[in-house]
Amino acid sequence: MKKMITLLLITSALLTACGSSSDSGSNSKPAQTAKQVGVTKSADASSAEQTSDSIAESSQAEQTESGSDSKILVAYFTPAENGELDAVTSASKVNFWGEDMGNAEAIANVIAAYTGGDLFSLQTVKDYPVDYDDLVNDAKAEQEAGTLPELATAVDISGYDTVFMVYPVWWYTMPQPIYTFLNDYDFSGKNIIPVTTHEGSGMADSVSKLSELEPDASVGEGYSVAGGDVAGCQEDIESWLKDEGF
Ligand SMILES: Cc1cc2nc3c(=O)[nH]c(=O)nc-3n(C[C@H](O)[C@H](O)[C@H](O)COP(=O)(O)O)c2cc1C
Incomplete structure (x- = not known):
């Protein structure tokens, strides 16, 4: 597998870097960053408990399941938030806006x-291994x-359109x-936009799988x-979002 990932890394270096453009922009943290929504389920799953770091850092008013007037939810999964960040391999970690x-x-x-939009970190009950091969x-x-x-x-996704x-x-x-996430929630009528990060596979099978699993949602072409x-990639992502009408 390591060989496969190494190959992917080489391939990706040869590929167009960021979405459809290879321009590398600079990052600038906006004065107003997004709000984290969602709750961490309690161990007995009988009630919601707000215990994740990001939620703990938010104000009381933000510690609700839906928590916002925004119609856009940005749900993400990354192993760095599902294991021990400091031990995560540098291939899966970036210093961004001053934070790892x-x-x-x-x-x-x-x-x-x-x-x-509101941010929602998809976290699993299990911790993923921090060692890359594992x-x-x-x-x-x-x-x-x-x-x-x-x-x-x-998170309560009922109020989100996108x-x-x-x-x-x-x-x-x-x-x-x-x-x-797709199995546990009802995405009927929603606009789903997949965004991937990768080492050569681009969007992989995202659009076809999402369309197959969520036939009552509209699935966008996405970005990688x-x-x-x-x-x-900040400028390129923002430029893509602008082109998409956001
Ligand atoms: C378990 C695992 C499997 C991966 N499989 C692929 C793959 O099939 N295609 C690919 O392009 N990159 C693959 N990668 C590379 C990651 O998609 C890539 O490094 C990504 O930027 C990591 O993002 P993260 O920091 O949010 O984990 C894989 C990485 C891991 C850890």
């Missing part, structure tokens, strides 16, 4: 800040078994927690950012 975070989280932050093996095993890892965070789903490509498809280009 996963690639998918950085992209989600840009989308949420630009669109005024992670790729774990992800492969989950995928082969069709495991839907239980989500530890929850849901951006931001995640790394894992083994040529979406990470299993995204499949859980190569992992090595996340650090400089």
